[in-house]
Amino acid sequence: MKLDILAFGAHPDDVELSASGTILKHIAQGKSVGIVDLTQGEMGSRGTIETRYEEAKNAAEILGVSYRHNLKMEDGFLSNTKENLLKIVEQIRLLKPEVVLANAIDDRHPDHAKGSKLVSEACFLAGLVKVETTYNGIKQEAYRTKSVYHYIQDRYIIPDFVVDVTEFHATKMQSVLAYKTQFFNPEQEGPQTPISGQDFLDFLSSRMAEFGRPIGVKYAEGFTVERLLGVEDILTLR
DSSP states (O other), X not given: OOOSEEXXXXXXXXXXXXXXXXXXXXXXXXXXXXXXXXXXOXXXXXXXXXXXXXXXXXHHHHHTOSEEEEEXXXXXXXXXXXXXXXXXXXXXXXXXXXXXXXXXXXXXSHHHHHHHHHHHHHHHHTTOTTSOOEETTEEOOOOOOSEEEEEOOSSOOOOSEEEXXXXXXXXXXHHHHTOTTTSOOTTOOSOOOTTSSHHHHHHHHHHHHHHHGGGTOSOEEEEEESSOOOOSOGGGOO
């Protein structure tokens, strides 16, 4: 399988919260997209590993992604180790994405910035011939993705570019609410958390509205880049 876009998240739901509108838009354009979760979200105050897997599966079906996999790294203690880097390298070489999406470069949850750095470094290592990995017993070839973009999460970061996701806002919110143990659900028991109230869902839409306003659209998602972007036609920029 070769994907156009591979989105990594430190936890199941990271991608849905911050980049699922962009994913939906590109799938609608005929692009192939996959998601890799680094951890199982086992340290979350609500839900269990089992419910997180069920919710991630339901969210993936709503989004229509071609692939979803969990690398089972340690939630809350995500670390930059050779073992973890090579797990990500294996996925990149297996799926050969043109573009990789990764966590925010800085955020409230420490795992987000750690995941961001892990994925960025793994994308570099995946292109080195002397970094050896195997998948199902078969030696993998080196592969370098074209671009790595970091989505913006809880903390405000000035985006380098934004993607109009107005048409996909409702479906994005459906994918978020697939995580019924994590986000606003009056029937769900458990402690209140910073993301479990209606106010957090309002924040998500407000953030997208904030990113959309400068380009004259209702909703957008923001990303930061690791290198300068090249533009073919300046007349198509908003």
